[in-house]
Amino acid sequence: MAMEIDDSSNNLQRKQSLYKSLDETFGVERERYTGQQYSQIYFARLHLMRTILYSLVDTWKPHLPVCTVLGLELGKECVIVGTLYKHMKLKPCVLDEYSKERTGIPLVRPHNFMHPEDHLVLEDESGRVKLGGTVISPSLFVTGNVVALHGKETSAGDFLVQDILEAGLPPQEELPFDTKDKYVVFVSGLSVGCSSSNPLLSQLLVDHITGHLGDEKEQILASQIVHVVIAGNSVELPTGLFNGQYLAAKDHSKLSMPIKELDILLTQIAAALPLDIMPGTSDPANFALPQQPLHRCLFPGTSAYNTFVSCTNPHSFEVDSVRFLGTSGQNIDDLDRYSNAESRLDFMERTLRWRHIAPTAPNTLGCYPFTDRDPFLMEKCPHVYFVGNQSKYENRLVKGPEGQLVRLICIPKFCESGVAVAVNIRNLECHALSFSTDLDL
Amino acid sequence: MATTTKGGDMKMKGFYRQKKGSGVSKSKKISASHGSLHLKDDFDKQEEILRQFDMNMAYGPCIGMNRLNRWERANKLGLNPPKEVERLVNAGGKVGVECLWDGRV
Numbered sequence: 147m148a149m150e151i152d153d154s155s156n157n158l159q160r161k162q163s164l165y166k167s168l169d170e171t172f173g174v175e176r177e178r179y180t181g182q183q184y185s186q187i188y189f190a191r192l193h194l195m196r197t198i199l200y201s202l203v204d205t206w207k208p209h210l211p212v213c214t215v216l217g218l219e220l221g222k223e224c225v226i227v228g229t230l231y232k233h234m235k236l237k238p239c240v241l242d243e244y245s246k247e248r249t250g251i252p253l254v255r256p257h258n259f260m261h262p263e264d265h266l267v268l269e270d271e272s273g274r275v276k277l278g279g280t281v282i283s284p285s286l287f288v289t290g291n292v293v294a295l296h297g298k299e300t301s302a303g304d305f306l307v308q309d310i311l312e313a314g315l316p317p318q319e320e321l322p323f324d325t326k327d328k329y330v331v332f333v334s335g336l337s338v339g340c341s342s343s344n345p346l347l348s349q350l351l352v353d354h355i356t357g358h359l360g361d362e363k364e365q366i367l368a369s370q371i372v373h374v375v376i377a378g379n380s381v382e383l384p385t386g387l388f389n390g391q392y393l394a395a396k397d398h399s400k401l402s403m404p405i406k407e408l409d410i411l412l413t414q415i416a417a418a419l420p421l422d423i424m425p426g427t428s429d430p431a432n433f434a435l436p437q438q439p440l441h442r443c444l445f446p447g448t449s450a451y452n453t454f455v456s457c458t459n460p461h462s463f464e465v466d467s468v469r470f471l472g473t474s475g476q477n478i479d480d481l482d483r484y485s486n487a488e489s490r491l492d493f494m495e496r497t498l499r500w501r502h503i504a505p506t507a508p509n510t511l512g513c514y515p516f517t518d519r520d521p522f523l524m525e526k527c528p529h530v531y532f533v534g535n536q537s538k539y540e541n542r543l544v545k546g547p548e549g550q551l552v553r554l555i556c557i558p559k560f561c562e563s564g565v566a567v568a569v570n571i572r573n574l575e576c577h578a579l580s581f582s583t584d585l586d587l
Numbered sequence: 588m589a590t591t592t593k594g595g596d597m598k599m600k601g602f603y604r605q606k607k608g609s610g611v612s613k614s615k616k617i618s619a620s621h622g623s624l625h626l627k628d629d630f631d632k633q634e635e636i637l638r639q640f641d642m643n644m645a646y647g648p649c650i651g652m653n654r655l656n657r658w659e660r661a662n663k664l665g666l667n668p669p670k671e672v673e674r675l676v677n678a679g680g681k682v683g684v685e686c687l688w689d690g691r692v
Contacts, residue, residue, distance in 0.1 A: 182651030189647035193664050271644045517652055518660040 158357070158365055161328050163372040163466045163571075165420055171521045172436035172458040174514050184508045186517040188229060188290075191502075192270065194523055195292035196227045198313050198501070203227075206311050207296055216272035218299045226305070228270035230291040232284055232484065235261040237510075258483045260285060268295060268305065278304035285486040286496070290505035313501040315546035318527035322467040324572050329370050330465055331355060331579065333566040334377035334474065334534030335559030337428070338411070339384065339404025343561035350581045351566055352411055356418040371568065373465050374415055377534030377557055378426020378474025381408050405430070409445045416451040424459040426474035426535060434512035435476060435504060436460055436521060460503060460521075462528070468571045471524070472532035472555075477504040479535075480511045491542045494533060494554045498524070498544065530569055532557055539565050541576045633675050633682050640672045641687040649686040657686070 203212060203225055213224040236259040264284045266277040278300065287293075296309040333351065337343045353359045357368035381404040387397045415421045425431030425440050432438055439456040442449040449456075457463075460473045481493045484506060497503050504522040507513035513522075527550045536556040544552045553574040558565045564581040641649045646661040646668055654676045661668035675682050683689075 180651055180653070180656075183648075185648040186651065190660075190664070193647075193666075197665075515651075517656070518663060 158362075158369040160357075160369045160419060161326065161372050163328055163420075164464075165373065166464040167455065167457065168462040168464065168469075169458045171519075172460055172462070174436065174438060177514065177516065179515070182515050182517050184513075184515055187508060187513070187515060187520055189271075190516065190518060191290070191520040191523065192229050192292055194520060195313060195501070199227050199292065199294045199311065202311060202313070203294055206294070207309070210296060214272040215268065215270050215275050218275065218305065220299050220301065223296070223298045223308075225294055225296050226268060226270070226275075227294045228268040228274075228292070230287050230289060230293060231267040231269060231274070232264060232287060232289045233267060234259055234264050234484065237484070258486070260484070260486055268293075275299070275305045276303070277307050278302075279307040282307040282310055288481060288484050288506050289509045290507070291500055291502070312499045315498055315544075315548070315550045315552070316501050316524045316527040317548065318529070318546070318550040318552075319467070319469065321529055321551060321574070324466065326572060327370050328372045328466065328571050329367075329568045330373045330375065330470070330530075330571060331371050331566055331568045332375050332377055332472075332532055332534070332555065332557045333560050334426070334557040335379045335561055336376065336408070336411075337379055337382045337559070337561040338408045340382035340561055343382070344564075344583060345407070346583045347564050347581050348411055348560070350583070351560070351579070352414050354579065354581070356414055371419060372571075374419060374421045375461070375470075375472075375532075376412075376421070376423045377461075377472060377532060378424050378459060379428045379535050379559070380423065380426070381405055381430070382428050383430065405444050409447045412445060412454065413447040413451070416448045416454040420453040420455070421448075422455045422457050422461065422463070424457055424461045424472075424474050424534070426459065427476060431459075434514050435473075435507055436514065437474070465571055468530065468574075469526065469528045470530045470532070471503070471528035472530075473503065473534065475533050475535035476511060477506070477522075478533045480504075480506045484510060489540060490533070490536050490556045491540050491554050494531060494556070495542070495544055498527070498531065498552060498554075527552060529553065529574060530555065530571075532567075535559050539563065539567060539578050541567070543574065631681065636669075636671060637675060637682055638687050640669065650688050650692065652686065653684050654686055655684070 207225055211224045213226050215226060215228060266282060266284050266287060267274050268277055279297065294311040295307050297305050297307040300306050336348055338348065354368060355371055355374060357365045383404060384400060387393060387401055393401065412421060423440060425437040429440060430444065431440055437459040439458055442456060448454045460471065462471045477497065478490055478493045487493050501524045502522055503524060504511055507522060527546065529551065530553045532555040534557045536558055538556065539558045540556040542554045544554060551574065553569060553576055555567055555569065555576060557567050560566060566579040567576060568579055569576045637654060646657060646666055649657055654672065658668050658673050658676065676684065
């Protein structure tokens, strides 16, 4: 008996943290569909963003009058606020296959739908105007952005843009002062059930997080992990089984196999520390953003633990008053299809400056037809902004004009890279946790 | 959202079904008034106020929302919609709950 008590005094204690979910805004259970179309969400977005932009215009261009699109006068310099629409030559259209006219659209497409002839149009309730000039570049913006523009109407009827104002980073609460290192671990793209996923790799990750691996030094690190977030694409279901017929009984078990395996992995994590799971494109959840939580019935083992939270995508939460916001990657992947940037972090930084995490919804990104709000609008600036299922691990610290500090993180697909990401909530420092089962060193 | 119940299905079908009973019954009126065109429906002053509200773009698109919800949204967004509209819709009676275009487009 005495020996056992001695043992327990040497045991490492896992650090604790205070968790608060902020997902309420992404829930759709209180919404009722009454036949509304997407015009409503654009109205709500334009109205909410315009209120922010109007308040900024006073300090940006105090000497200029603010007009509506209909109120534009030839040659008069003014400021207009509206929603951007990007006219894209290569953007696929459902009507294309019915048009009799043979168009010059190339059959082989480059990596995205950008074309040098793309142009931007700004619209508000009163009308729309084509934007000209070299100041505003169509490759940086997408349909759905709300911006304020300084310029004048030309004799051709276009609006010559001279300056652009975006909403900018939203206000941020100060990072709480803490002297202890605590880590939040992000992983995405576990893809359990995918032919290329390696079960040993996922098990190594679980064993590391739960503190079953390595020497004391490594276990001390593991004990400082206070939260785990799985950012989408946890399973890959064998969709080849669907052939339009009823599934045979033996295929039912094949279909649910990946989820059962995932449940076993998650149970081990949830038994050790708090765990959030977000749905992603390949998960059994709804398609349109905000994706609703994966049903608890899918995880009979894990859902027995109160440390397990099935949450929405996008997901927002606080750990010890450090604010997190992130998605499973759809918003950034869609921006990559319809605009250009050097890296995925640039897309993320833009969404921060636009104060909107998914401007392409509902145009090219599926989204619920909200009527009185736009949940993708960022009201408060997060301290950590993450995006799952990216091709490689990247991170950047963004500093805002009002002293905002945001850590941007691209979480790679775990099944391809074997990389998870750990963020220290004390100082927002971030490092990769790399796992490999390759034995030739 | 993820699941569609049977009840939900029926509601959707009902929603998209053409409402043949209501709507503008032009042909009847034309015959009744010996060829003179009556483009006006039968509606009173109260309905007129509500239709003006429906057509006011400042309060956002009206299709797919009932009048009360649209009024509440406008109120929530700080657009100061006319109080009269809320009073009329809540009073019930002859005035329509749905917007001007409901069942016509």
